[in-house]
Amino acid sequence: MAALLALVTCAALVELARMLGRVRPESLxxxxxxxxxxxxxGLLMIAAVLRVLLPxxxxLWLAAQSGAHSASLEFSGDDLLSxxxxxxxxxxxxxxxxxxQLEDDQRSIV
Known part of the structure; x- marks a missing residue:
């Protein structure tokens, strides 16, 4: 689970780095x-949802494998708050x- 969360979070950080690399003074x-x-x-949202849903x-999977007819689910407030x-x-x-859109409109007017 931790590896999957780390992978999605790293992909999000790569997208952030790409975004910052594309910022130019003439086209912010x-x-x-x-x-x-x-x-x-979007990737951060996926990571946050996975952090809540994967445990x-x-x-549920462990309960089904053990043959239990019920399972206790607990959600941390920190996970939901993320x-x-x-x-x-x-x-x-x-x-x-x-x-x-405003920047494109302004350039088309001038």
Whole structure:
């Protein structure tokens, strides 16, 4: 589980690095920048959801393998709270999209 979470988180950081590599003074909010930021936010969301769901799925699988007719699922508040900042990243990505649209409009007017 930890390896899968690390892999998804590393992929998110690679997308963030790509985004930062595409930022230029003349085009702060290009479509490439916002696309990579959306991927970054999406991968972080996947990692946060996996962090919540994988332990529960493992508990259910172990209960089924042992022949138990019930399983106890526990969710940590920290795990659920980790989804909140990722949701904020999606709103920031939306703001980047709007900024890119305004930047394109401004260039077309001039």
């Amino acid at each position: 909010f290009s479509s490439a920048v916002t696309r990579h930021f959306r991927r970054f936010a 529960a799925a493992a508990s 989804i909140l900042p990722v949701a904020v990243f999606f709103f920031v990505a939306r703001l980047f999209d709007q900024a890119a």
